[in-house]
Amino acid sequence: MDMSAATRMEAERSAPVTAQGLPAKVVARDVNVFYGEKHALKHVDVDIPDRGVTAFIGPSGCGKSTFLRCINRMNDTIASCKVTGKITIDNRDIYDPSLDVVQLRARVGMVFQKPNPFPKSIFDNVAYGPKIHGLARTKSELEAIVTASLEKAGLWSEVKDRLGDSGTGLSGGQQQRLCIARAIAVNPDVILMDEPCSALDPIATAKVETLIDELRANYCIIIVTHSMQQAARVSQRTAFFHLGTLVEEGPTERIFSTPRDQRTQDYITGRTG
Amino acid sequence: MAYQFFAALVLLVSTAYVVGHRRALSVAAGRLHDLHSLPAYHGLFSAIGVFVPMLAVFVLGAPLVNWMAQSAALGNFDAAIQADPLQRSVILRDAVSLAKGQFGGDASPELQQAAADFKSVLANGNWAVLGLSIAAGLAALAAAFGTIKVPFRARKHVERFTKIVLGACAVVAVLTTIGIVFSVAFETYRFFFDPAIKGKPSVTSFLFGLEWNPQAAMRADQGAISTAYGFVPLLVGSLLITFIAICVAGPLGLFSAIFLSEYASQKVRAIAKPILEILAGIPTVVLGFFAALTVAPLIRGLGEAYGLNVASESALAAGLVMGMMIIPFISSLSDDVITAVPQSMRDGSYALGATKSETIRQVLLPAALPGIVSAFMLAISRAIGETMIVVMAAGLAANLTLNPLEAVTTITVQIKTILVGDQEFDSAKTLAAFALGFVLFFVTLLLNYIALRIVRKYREQYD
Numbered sequence: 001m002d003m004s005a006a007t008r009m010e011a012e013r014s015a016p017v018t019a020q021g022l023p024a025k026v027v028a029r030d031v032n033v034f035y036g037e038k039h040a041l042k043h044v045d046v047d048i049p050d051r052g053v054t055a056f057i058g059p060s061g062c063g064k065s066t067f068l069r070c071i072n073r074m075n076d077t078i079a080s081c082k083v084t085g086k087i088t089i090d091n092r093d094i095y096d097p098s099l100d101v102v103q104l105r106a107r108v109g110m111v112f113q114k115p116n117p118f119p120k121s122i123f124d125n126v127a128y129g130p131k132i133h134g135l136a137r138t139k140s141e142l143e144a145i146v147t148a149s150l151e152k153a154g155l156w157s158e159v160k161d162r163l164g165d166s167g168t169g170l171s172g173g174q175q176q177r178l179c180i181a182r183a184i185a186v187n188p189d190v191i192l193m194d195e196p197c198s199a200l201d202p203i204a205t206a207k208v209e210t211l212i213d214e215l216r217a218n219y220c221i222i223i224v225t226h227s228m229q230q231a232a233r234v235s236q237r238t239a240f241f242h243l244g245t246l247v248e249e250g251p252t253e254r255i256f257s258t259p260r261d262q263r264t265q266d267y268i269t270g271r272t273g
Numbered sequence: 274m275a276y277q278f279f280a281a282l283v284l285l286v287s288t289a290y291v292v293g294h295r296r297a298l299s300v301a302a303g304r305l306h307d308l309h310s311l312p313a314y315h316g317l318f319s320a321i322g323v324f325v326p327m328l329a330v331f332v333l334g335a336p337l338v339n340w341m342a343q344s345a346a347l348g349n350f351d352a353a354i355q356a357d358p359l360q361r362s363v364i365l366r367d368a369v370s371l372a373k374g375q376f377g378g379d380a381s382p383e384l385q386q387a388a389a390d391f392k393s394v395l396a397n398g399n400w401a402v403l404g405l406s407i408a409a410g411l412a413a414l415a416a417a418f419g420t421i422k423v424p425f426r427a428r429k430h431v432e433r434f435t436k437i438v439l440g441a442c443a444v445v446a447v448l449t450t451i452g453i454v455f456s457v458a459f460e461t462y463r464f465f466f467d468p469a470i471k472g473k474p475s476v477t478s479f480l481f482g483l484e485w486n487p488q489a490a491m492r493a494d495q496g497a498i499s500t501a502y503g504f505v506p507l508l509v510g511s512l513l514i515t516f517i518a519i520c521v522a523g524p525l526g527l528f529s530a531i532f533l534s535e536y537a538s539q540k541v542r543a544i545a546k547p548i549l550e551i552l553a554g555i556p557t558v559v560l561g562f563f564a565a566l567t568v569a570p571l572i573r574g575l576g577e578a579y580g581l582n583v584a585s586e587s588a589l590a591a592g593l594v595m596g597m598m599i600i601p602f603i604s605s606l607s608d609d610v611i612t613a614v615p616q617s618m619r620d621g622s623y624a625l626g627a628t629k630s631e632t633i634r635q636v637l638l639p640a641a642l643p644g645i646v647s648a649f650m651l652a653i654s655r656a657i658g659e660t661m662i663v664v665m666a667a668g669l670a671a672n673l674t675l676n677p678l679e680a681v682t683t684i685t686v687q688i689k690t691i692l693v694g695d696q697e698f699d700s701a702k703t704l705a706a707f708a709l710g711f712v713l714f715f716v717t718l719l720l721n722y723i724a725l726r727i728v729r730k731y732r733e734q735y736d
Contacts, residue, residue: 074624079538106626116617119640128635129625179621186625 025050025190025220026071031085033066033075040066042244044085048237050189053212053221055235055252057228059267062241064224068192071222072108073101089190106133109183113195115175117167117182122159125167125178126150129186145185153181154211173204177211184215191215193223197230209234228268232256240264275335278403282327285410286320292414293319296421310428318427319417321434323410330406338398346391349383457714460707473701474502479708481505485671485682487691487702502705504712506673510588510681511716514663515656517592517677518599522652525596526603527645533604534611535633546608553601557661564594564666576678586668589677595662599652606651610644611637643728650724654717660685684713 024047033041041063048054056064066075073094075081087094094104106129117125126146129135136142146163150156155177159170167178176196183191193212197205212221212234225231231238232252239249240263248255248264259265294316301308310318346368347355354360364387370376371388372395380388421427465476474482482503529549533542569590576583614637622632638645660683668680669690691706698704 072624074620077620077623102626102628104626105624110620110624112617112620112624114617116615116621118618118621118636128622128627132625132627132631132635182621182625 023050024048025089026222027088027091028067028070029086031067031070031083031087033063033070034082034084035078036080040244041070044246046239046246046249048220048222050220051216051218052237053216053223053235054237054239055231056222056224056239056241057226057231057267058241058247060226063244064239064241065194067241067246068194068222068224071190071192072105072110074110076101106186107188108190108192109186109188111176111179111183111191111193111196114199115172115179117170117175117178119166119168121164122150122167122170122178123163126181126185129182133186135186149181149185150178152184152215153177154207154214155181171204173200173207176200176204176208180208180211180215188219190220190222193221195224195226198226205230228256240267242267278331278406281403281407281410282324282331285327285407285414286324289319289323289410289414289417290316293317293417293421293427296418297427300421300423307423309424309426310431314427314431315421315425317431319414319421321431322413322417326409326413327406330409331402334402334405335399338395338402341398342391342395345394346387349387349390454714457707457711460704461711464701464704464708470699470701470704472500473704478502479504480712483673485687487687487705500701502701502708504709506671507682507684507687507709508712508716509673509675510667510671511657511683511685511713513588513675513677513681514592514595514667514683515653517589518595518656519649519653521593521596522599522603523649526600526648526652527607529600530604530607530611531633533608535629535637546605549601549604551601552597553605555598557598557659558665560594560598561662561665564590564662568594569666572678581678583678584668584680586666586680587678588667588681591663591667592677594666595656595659598659598662599655602652602655603648606648607641607645610641610648613644614640639731642731646724646728650721653720657713657717657720658685660689664689684709684716688713 026046026048028044028046028048031041031044032039044063044067056068058064069075070083070087071089071094075083083095089104089108092099118128120128123146126149127136127142130142130145136145147156150159155174158174159165159178167175170178176199180191180196197208200208209230212223215221216236223231223234235252237250238252238255240247240255240259240261242263248259248261250260255264256268259268265271294312296319297308297310297312297315298305301312305312308315343365346365347361350364354364364384367376367380367384368387368391371380371384372392376388463470464473465479467473479502482501483505484501484503485506486501488500533546533549537545565586569586572587572590572593573583573585618636618640619632622636627635663683663686667682667686669682669686670680671682671687672679674681688706688709691702691709696703
């Protein structure tokens with residue numbers, strides 16, 4: 001685990017702090033999620049550090065995506081869904097009634113399983129967030145944001161000559177990086193990724209993984225993945241979910257080499273799941 | 274005769290299905306997966322094989338028998354009578370009614386003989402057609418029975434037949450459209466260019482004339498009467514009322530569609546949507562007297578309160594009620610297309626911190642635009658073509674005005690006015706109705722074309 005001096009200083013300033021001394025960005029305490037009668041997520045406690053990639057792994061239906069969607073309150077859009085417990089980002093309770101969900105989502109970006117660019121031009125896709133949040137006062141400022149976001153997403157060189165073309169005309173991998181650029185453009189602190197590579201081929205997956213690795217220096221990234229290899233490749237910390245509970249969380253290397261819980265051991269060796 | 278035929282047809286076709294199905298099972302001899310096609314396809318193949326020749330014999334045979342019976346009846350009369358079309362048809366009508374026992378009055382011996390001949394030829398011929406069709410059906414059934422083998426590709430034949438039937442349906446729809454256009458176009462040509470029609474206008478005076486006052490001479494000695502066939506006041510009237518209707522129905526329909534698809538709960542939607550659609554089922558006559566007896570006096574009263582001069586029949590009254598009529602077209606179709614926009618679009622927008630209204634305005638409406646525009650086009654077509662409400666609420670006076678408080682008339686109302694009652698089809702006044710219909714057709718065609726261009730230009734296509 002490599003940590004820069006700046007991160008260390010931040011770690012000392014912010015509290016609470018995870019066991020390893022990393023600054024905790026997202027903190028969950030006793031989070032429960034119910035879909036109607038169904039108790040989908042049970043008593044989740046976790047501290048997710050800033051500047052790095054945390055992977056959520058586990059078999060299908062284990063609650064990892066549900067928990068991810070709690071962090072930007074996307075579950076609000078499902079009428080039957082009820083969330084209890086406490087989640088804070090930078091010590092601010094995100095389920096506080098006085099908090100505006102629009103502002104929360106501006107700080108917590110999300111990338112979905114299936115690339116979902118808007119049926120607009122590549123430029124308008126990236127400019128959408130900055131426009132609705134009023135981040136650019138002039139056209140040239142907007143262009144600068146779009147360019148920077150596309151550059152950070154590693155897509156600039158591929159699309160710079162056709163920014164007016166429809167975003168839906170790109171290949172699947174390009175669409176997913178466009179969605180990442182779209183999320184980056186509103187300048188979030190946290191980026192949530194819900195199985196971002198499951199609809200992509202291996203080459204596109206490798207590009208997105210490289211991108212995630214570059215972005216971790218500046219963002220708190222949380223990625224849900226079905227692929228344990230992907231979790232091992234891109235993440236520094238891993239959380240294993242099973243049947244709605246968070247079984248084990250720790251440095252990725254440790255989780256994969258010496259898991260403490262039998263269920264984790266069974267899953268990563270392929271005996272369950 | 275027709276009853277017997279259809280009974281035989283149903284019986285033989287269903288028998289053929291069962292026989293084909295059983296035959297396939299028996300040739301397979303228990304090894305069902307060796308069959309190229311499932312037994313049901315062999316059954317369908319046999320049924321189609323019986324159905325087609327039986328129907329063909331009937332469709333060709335029945336008119337042929339009728340023609341033969343008529344010839345036999347006519348054979349009793351002189352060649353001179355036969356040659357005269359009027360007498361010929363009188364004789365035939367009398368002979369047929371006599372044969373049916375509905376003839377009142379004294380029948381001449383020739384006529385009685387003719388009726389007897391007609392009756393016997395018809396009866397024999399019909400039995401022959403019935404027998405022939407049953408024979409054809411049985412022969413086809415035998416042939417199908419022999420054709421069914423393990424490798425026989427019954428499925429391919431059934432699929433091809435399906436394709437032919439579907440294609441024929443499409444052809445009927447297209448031919449009907451073409452037929453309607455041609456029949457109207459033909460009468461329109463007569464209106465403008467037939468030298469036998471008196472008092473007809475030139476094409477330019479029709480299209481650009483500012484006065485509409487069609488009159489037909491009642492008697493030859495009436496001399497010149499003032500007649501004018503200027504199309505412009507009617508077009509302006511139609512467009513004015515349609516414009517008012519769209520101003521009412523556009524926002525109301527679209528906004529209620531957005532409410533139903535994005536804001537309303539499932540429960541509210543399940544109740545509100547059908548109620549809105551009932552509005553489309555109200556007969557326009559009913560809406561018409563609502564317009565004439567409730568809305569028009571209301572507008573008049575309101576207008577007078579503000580010192581405005583309002584006609585008792587006004588474009589505004591007709592337009593308002595017509596707008597109510599077309600709300601469901603817009604709301605229901607728009608609701609469907611907005612609901613059909615994938616959830617992933619909404620999620621993507623919400624995840625960026627967009628509010629509901631921002632998501633609707635900037636993501637959902639652009640994505641649903643083609644469907645919304647076609648909903649509007651359907652509504653506009655209905656409004657332009659609507660007659661009853663305008664007849665009752667907007668009047669018949671062909672005023673060339675853009676003032677919604679005055680009485681106006683529309684293209685459709687004038688067509689109706691011209692064609693009501695007994696009309697002679699060689700006067701300019703009557704034929705003017707066809708010219709109006711023809712031009713109306715092009716107006717709606719033009720509007721559709723414009724809408725298509727708008728959709729192409731602005732649509733944002735999701736996959």
